[in-house]
Amino acid sequence: MHLNIAVLGGDGIGPEVVAQSIKCLRSVEETFGHSFTFRKELVGAAAIKKTGNPLPEKTLKICKDSDAILFGAIGSPEYDGNPKSKVWPEQGLLRLRKELGLFANIRPVKVFPTLVKQSPLAKKVVQHTDLVIYRELSGGIYYGEKTVNELTNSATDTCTYTEAEISRIAHLAFKAAKARRKKLTLVDKANVLETSRLWRRTVYTIAESYPEVALEALFIDNAAVQMILNPSQFDVILTDNMFGDILSDQGSVIAGSIGLLPSASVGADYAMFEPIHGSYPNAKDENIANPVASILSTAMLLQHFKMEEESDAVVAAVLKSFSKKIVTPDIMGSSKYGTSYVGDFIADNIMELDGSFKMNDENIGLGKSTII
Numbered sequence: 001m002h003l004n005i006a007v008l009g010g011d012g013i014g015p016e017v018v019a020q021s022i023k024c025l026r027s028v029e030e031t032f033g034h035s036f037t038f039r040k041e042l043v044g045a046a047a048i049k050k051t052g053n054p055l056p057e058k059t060l061k062i063c064k065d066s067d068a069i070l071f072g073a074i075g076s077p078e079y080d081g082n083p084k085s086k087v088w089p090e091q092g093l094l095r096l097r098k099e100l101g102l103f104a105n106i107r108p109v110k111v112f113p114t115l116v117k118q119s120p121l122a123k124k125v126v127q128h129t130d131l132v133i134y135r136e137l138s139g140g141i142y143y144g145e146k147t148v149n150e151l152t153n154s155a156t157d158t159c160t161y162t163e164a165e166i167s168r169i170a171h172l173a174f175k176a177a178k179a180r181r182k183k184l185t186l187v188d189k190a191n192v193l194e195t196s197r198l199w200r201r202t203v204y205t206i207a208e209s210y211p212e213v214a215l216e217a218l219f220i221d222n223a224a225v226q227m228i229l230n231p232s233q234f235d236v237i238l239t240d241n242m243f244g245d246i247l248s249d250q251g252s253v254i255a256g257s258i259g260l261l262p263s264a265s266v267g268a269d270y271a272m273f274e275p276i277h278g279s280y281p282n283a284k285d286e287n288i289a290n291p292v293a294s295i296l297s298t299a300m301l302l303q304h305f306k307m308e309e310e311s312d313a314v315v316a317a318v319l320k321s322f323s324k325k326i327v328t329p330d331i332m333g334s335s336k337y338g339t340s341y342v343g344d345f346i347a348d349n350i351m352e353l354d355g356s357f358k359m360n361d362e363n364i365g366l367g368k369s370t371i372i
Contacts, residue, residue: 001305002035006066008043008059011089012279013289013339014072020291020343021070021298024317027350028302028310039066043096044089044279045076054092060099063270068301069100071274072294077281097137101267104169105135105244106176106300107276109231109251109261114322118256118331121228126254128232132180133251134173135244137265139165140195142241161195161240166202173238174210183214183235187223187243199240224250248276257330259290262297264304271304273297287338290328292318295346309353317349 007022009015025036041059048054063069071093079088096102111119111129119126144158177184186203188196200217207215218226220243226233227247231254239247252258258277265272275293283289295318302311321327326345329335337345 001307002037003067003305004037004039004065005301006059006063006069007038007040008063008069009040009046009072010074010279011044011046011076012073012281012284013277014044014074014279016072016285016287016289016339017275017291017294018070018072020339020346021294023343023347024295024298024314024350027347028307028314031313031350031352032307032310034307034310038070043071043092044074045079047092048079048087048089052087054087054089055095055099060096063096063100063272068304069270069272070294070298070301071272073275073277073279075279075281094142096272097265098143100270100272101138102265102270102272103136103138103165103267104172105133105137105248105263105265107133107135107244107248107251107261107263109133109248109255111231111255112260112319112322114319115256115260115331119254120256121231121254125229126231129254131231131234131237131251132176133237133239133244133248134169134176135248136161136165136169136240137244138241138267140241159193159195159242161198163198163202166199167206170203170206170238173236174206174213177213177236178210181235182212183216185223185234185237186215186217187220187237187239187247188217189220189243190217191219195240203238220246223247227251227254252276257290259293259328259330260296262293262295262300264297264300266304271301273301273304287340288329289339290330291339291343291346292321292327295343313350313353314346316353317346317351320349321346 009018039062041062043059047056074089074093076089079085109131111126116123116127139161141157141159144160147156188199190196190200252261261276263276274297299311299314326337327335
């Protein structure tokens with residue numbers, strides 16, 4: 001198979017971790033006989049500095065002409081610390097999601113047995129955690145009307161959802177739950193927010209078409225607590241844009257490092273794959289950033305294009321790095337291995353697998369129903 005892949009390294013550690021993913025895709029090419037063409041473009045603060053635009057038109061066109069997008073990270077302290085700025089890096093990512101119609105962000109949260117001690121939570125609490133968060137990505141408060149009144153020193157962000165926006169991601173989440181452990185948890189704030197009440201009415205109606213899936217609803221505050229007290233109770237979590245953003249970052253704490261969790265953002269015509277972590281500017285060019293989340297996002301890319309064996313081979317190589325303790329310092333403080341070395345090790349260990357392969361009794365899949 002041939003794929004044209006747009007590569008948006010972005011800011012901070014983004015280009016470094018994406019470079020390791022490209023190494024792994026080159027290894028997949030060689031091992032499995034595929035070919036990938038990479039087109040690198042600017043986005044975020046890097047794009048602002050060069051063009052004044054966080055998402056240049058050239059970048060958007062390359063993305064629209066590609067089969068998939070590999071994204072690094074976005075954000076820069078010089079903009080984070082300037083609330084008066086009229087342009088900031090994250091605008092580029094928000095516009096990219098909107099232009100490409102990426103309405104579903106899919107974030108697996110899995111605790112790998114070989115790394116269970118890295119979680120700040122007790123082993124008995126986290127050891128069986130294997131959930132996936134379906135976050136609505138193109139609506140809600142992030143995309144609502146925004147106003148600032150300097151006379152009254154007030155600001156407004158409007159949160160709006162339509163039934164259609166809720167329905168399309170709800171169906172994806174129900175299908176995923178049906179293929180997994182047949183449980184779906186809707187997270188909202190229906191005791192306060194009208195948008196959440198619309199979510200609840202819509203999702204409960206759709207649930208009638210999926211009788212084999214058990215549906216429960218939790219308020220966001222309770223869900224946040226339950227994810228810490230008993231994360232293994234969850235299978236598929238469905239929620240809106242802002243709540244999903246928060247819960248998935250919380251999930252990274254359960255796993256032991258935000259550098260471990262991948263994600264996929266999908267729509268009807270396009271798909272983008274990225275680690276959930278930010279740009280971590282203090283680690284830029286220090287060769288300490290964890291590339292695993294980006295590499296596992298690459299595995300999700302392969303899975304998206306039905307390259308299941310190839311995806312499993314990438315995950316198996318990641319698991320081998322865990323078992324051999326070839327990890328970055330965020331996983332093991334005494335580690336002497338850097339970003340590039342870990343990326344090289346994983347890429348060099350991507351190989352064809354026999355059907356019985358297991359690594360320390362790990363399930364090497366990221367969840368076969370992760371990508372619909």
